[in-house]
Each structure stands twice: as C-alpha cells, then as structure tokens.
Amino acid sequence: MDGISELLFPVANSASIRAIETASFSVEGASYPMMERAAQALFDQVCRRFQSVQKYTVLCGGGNNGGDGALLAALLFDHGMTVQVYDVASKARNGDAQKAWEVLLASGVDVRPSSELDGSADAAGVIVDAILGIGGREELQGEILRLCCWANRSRVSGARVLSVDAPTGLNVDSGQADLNAIIADVTVTFIEDKQGFYLRKGLVCAGSVICEKLNSVSIESPKLSFRFESSSIGKLSPCARYPVSHKGSYGHISVIGGDYGYGGAIIMAASGAARAGAGTVSVMTRERHIAPLLARSPSVMAVSSEDMPLTNALRNDDSILLVGPGLGREPWGEALFRQAMMLSCRKVIDADALYWLSVTPTLELQGNAVLTPHVGEAARLLELSVDDVSANLVNSAKSLSRRYSAVVVLKDVSSIIAAPDGRVVITGNPCPGLAKGGSGDVLSGMIASCLAYYSKPFEATVIAVAWHNYAAIRAGRALGDICMQPYELLEYLQV
Numbered sequence: 001m002d003g004i005s006e007l008l009f010p011v012a013n014s015a016s017i018r019a020i021e022t023a024s025f026s027v028e029g030a031s032y033p034m035m036e037r038a039a040q041a042l043f044d045q046v047c048r049r050f051q052s053v054q055k056y057t058v059l060c061g062g063g064n065n066g067g068d069g070a071l072l073a074a075l076l077f078d079h080g081m082t083v084q085v086y087d088v089a090s091k092a093r094n095g096d097a098q099k100a101w102e103v104l105l106a107s108g109v110d111v112r113p114s115s116e117l118d119g120s121a122d123a124a125g126v127i128v129d130a131i132l133g134i135g136g137r138e139e140l141q142g143e144i145l146r147l148c149c150w151a152n153r154s155r156v157s158g159a160r161v162l163s164v165d166a167p168t169g170l171n172v173d174s175g176q177a178d179l180n181a182i183i184a185d186v187t188v189t190f191i192e193d194k195q196g197f198y199l200r201k202g203l204v205c206a207g208s209v210i211c212e213k214l215n216s217v218s219i220e221s222p223k224l225s226f227r228f229e230s231s232s233i234g235k236l237s238p239c240a241r242y243p244v245s246h247k248g249s250y251g252h253i254s255v256i257g258g259d260y261g262y263g264g265a266i267i268m269a270a271s272g273a274a275r276a277g278a279g280t281v282s283v284m285t286r287e288r289h290i291a292p293l294l295a296r297s298p299s300v301m302a303v304s305s306e307d308m309p310l311t312n313a314l315r316n317d318d319s320i321l322l323v324g325p326g327l328g329r330e331p332w333g334e335a336l337f338r339q340a341m342m343l344s345c346r347k348v349i350d351a352d353a354l355y356w357l358s359v360t361p362t363l364e365l366q367g368n369a370v371l372t373p374h375v376g377e378a379a380r381l382l383e384l385s386v387d388d389v390s391a392n393l394v395n396s397a398k399s400l401s402r403r404y405s406a407v408v409v410l411k412d413v414s415s416i417i418a419a420p421d422g423r424v425v426i427t428g429n430p431c432p433g434l435a436k437g438g439s440g441d442v443l444s445g446m447i448a449s450c451l452a453y454y455s456k457p458f459e460a461t462v463i464a465v466a467w468h469n470y471a472a473i474r475a476g477r478a479l480g481d482i483c484m485q486p487y488e489l490l491e492y493l494q495v
C-alpha cells in the first residue's frame, strides 16, 4: 500500500502566503476584513482552548501581526475578560495595523508601552504573542527580545502562550530561530500551515498548530510542500505480510560497504534492511566483517569483496543496491562505488558514496536513485556552505533532487524528502537519541527495504524515514535518549 496522500498536510512558505493574501485581497477588494476574520478566528480558538482563563496579556508589534493582536484584545475585553496590552511598536503604525489600533484604543482596554512591563514579574493566564508574524526576521533585540524572554520565563512559571500566526523570532521558511524566540503552547496560523513549524526550532517553538484559512482564495501554488506526521506510520502498516507470499514477494537488497574500521556501519545498514521487511539481503564487505555480521544477522547472505565481483551480489535487475555505509574514502571504497554506478539497478546512495558522488561531477544517475545526505553532505554536493544549506533546507533538497534526478532525503532534526518533479514532504519529530553515529546507516537500510517492496520510490522513502523516526522516538522513550543506540530502534519497528 503506497497510499500516503490522504496523510499529507500542505505546508507553505511565506512567499506562497503573500501570493495567496494578495489574490484574496484583490478578490475581496479590501485587506482589513481578513484581519477582522483573523481576530475572530483567534477569539474562537481562545474560547475553545482556554475556557477557564480570565486574564490575558497581549504583546503587540507595530505591523499587521500586532493588528491581529489588537483586534483580539478588543474582542476579549468586550466579552468580559481582563486584558492588558503592551505595545512594542518601534515606529508609527499604518494601514490595517493602524486601523486595528484605533479600534483597540476605542475599546477601553488598558494599553501601555512595553517599557511599563515589569520584566521581573511573571504573568498568569494567557500571554498572546502578536509581536511579529510572517514579516518577522529571526534576530531579536531591544524591547522585543526583552518581551520574548519574559513570555518564555512566564511560561515556565505556568502561564500559557498563544502565538498569532507564528512565534516571534522563528523564521517560518527555514525553521531557524533566535535563541530567545517565543516558545508557544499553541500557534494559530493563517491561510496555510507554515513549513518552518516542522523544521529545526520550529518543531520546538510552534507548539500545537491550528490553521485558519480565513476564507482565503485558492491559487495554484507550485511552492506547496507537505508534512507527514511520523506517528501516522501506524495507519500504513509498513511491510504488511500477506498469507500467500514468499521471500521473492518482498524484494532483494545488496548492501555494499564496510571498509576496515567501519564494520559497524555495514552491520547496522544490513540489519536495518533485514528488519524492515525485505525478502532477502546480501552484503558485500571486507572479509573480516563477515563473521560479526553473521553473528548478529544470520539471515543476511554475506560475501567478501575479494571473492566475487559486485554483480554476483545482485539477485536480478530488480535488486536494490545500497552503497555507502562504511564505504570509506580509500581506493577500495572508490572501486566499489565505481562498479556500483555502472549497474542499472535501483540504488540508495548513502554516506561515503555521497562523497564519491561529489567528486565525480560528470556522473549521471539514471533516474532511479535515492540520495540520503545530511546537511554537511548536501553542502558538499551543492558546493554551498553548511550555513547556506541550513538556512534553506527545503530548497536545498529540491535543488539536489533536480540536479541528480533522484529522490533526496535531506536528514536533519526532521527530514525533507524531495522528488525531481518538485514534490516535497517533511517528516519526523525531534529525537535527540538519534544524534549518534549509526542512525544514518540504519535509515539507509530501511529505505532500501521499503524501496524493495513498495512500488513508488518517493512514497517508499517517505514511509521509511517516518518509520525510522517514529521507532527511534519510541526507543528513546523506553531506553532513554542518552543511552539508546541507533540499531536498538529496530526493536521498535512494530506499529
């Protein structure tokens, strides 16, 4: 079953949101009504989520995000709540933000400059972060920084924080954030969910996300990407076993790698491949790694690279070749990489095979490979800095996918899976237990396995990445993130 489409949720970048906003304003002939709908949607969510809370502190910036906050404050006050607004605008308001501010000032709410907020006191009730939205840059300073620190401290002391559209200090495109960006319990976001909520610090800052469409118009947006929640892997039953089947029904994988000093990598990759359900797994590695490999995974067929050519490790043209775990950067690894690239079978190119790929710019892949770089490997392949890739995870995955005509898994706190046709899926939740050598080897084995028995490579890859993450989170819970070992997640694959 490859049907992941009903489990995908669209996420957008800020440019797409601006395009939808502009189209919506021109259809409606005005922009202010959408701000009023934003405030009403916020109010409805507050009533639903914080039924018993009477006290609201609303932090308003000078842009339209602050305008949403101002109208919400007025609505809350109208409905009998205790409302205090702190104004952190650094210059005069204009447009819709000014119009909303006039409504607030006329409403009777107590409005004060942010300098009157006593940073040593903790707020009770709900703090509404309406400082910066999609117009915000992530670097915070001055009064905005002070208010964010105060809100985060108050949250630790029991207040709850609701962010309007986006947490202040979070870049909604990259997921990068200021050290003191707002950490929200809930983010009520507008028009479309934002990709940055599911990348890096966005996964920490945004809290529960609720998306309100605000009657925005639909436009054809090629920029839309998708989120696949890794816990929904349970709905897919990866590698369901059919009563009438045999080992050939679930494909064959050949894993190539494991130079001297890297025997563990090939063992973990082969175990990942075998445990994720492939019918048969063979391994070609250094002679000395065969005995420990067989001791751990006796179902794997292991051969020494000195004994036979690479083609003999493949069962047929349908085999999946996983090349890279522990391959190393010595002539042995290079020779195996070059032999592997001569074959026309489907491939997963991982770890040091990505290094060999980066130093072979003329190499053409045949449209049937999956590449699994982390940010450093992606930077090398794209000839960019790690910072550039980090600031543009989604675009970097897309560029790599286009350049190599391959499915790309850009591995990060969450992972970005890109297809050459432009599709992008973000999946995975933070799992500090995975921040260890070996996690990638287990993942590449699992990806090869899913490719072996699912028919669609992009979907197979999404499923493998989500499954790996979900199992790792369960392993971390059971064993502790500090001591869990990457291969132990293979004990938690049952969903």
Ligand SMILES: NC(=O)C1=CN([C@@H]2O[C@H](COP(=O)(O)OP(=O)(O)OC[C@H]3O[C@@H](n4cnc5c(N)ncnc54)[C@H](O)[C@@H]3O)[C@@H](O)[C@H]2O)[C@@H](O)CC1
Residues within 6 Å of the ligand: 021, 031, 032, 034, 035, 036, 038, 061, 062, 063, 064, 065, 066, 068, 096, 131, 132, 133, 134, 135, 136, 137, 138, 139, 140, 141, 144, 164, 165, 166, 190
């Ligand atoms: N345009 C509209 O009518 C609508 C906009 N909406 C709201 O408007 C928001 C976007 O509004 P804006 O475009 O005015 O932008 P923001 O309100 O997010 O930001 C306002 C301004 O703050 C300044 N700024 C940015 N980063 C800063 C930083 N790190 N430190 C200090 N100052 C900084 C910039 O000059 C920026 O334009 C959305 O997030 C949403 O909340 C909603 O009301 C829906 C309708």
Ligand SMILES: [K+]
Residues within 6 Å of the ligand: 065, 129, 130, 131, 132, 133, 163, 164, 165, 166, 167, 168
């Ligand atoms: K905000």
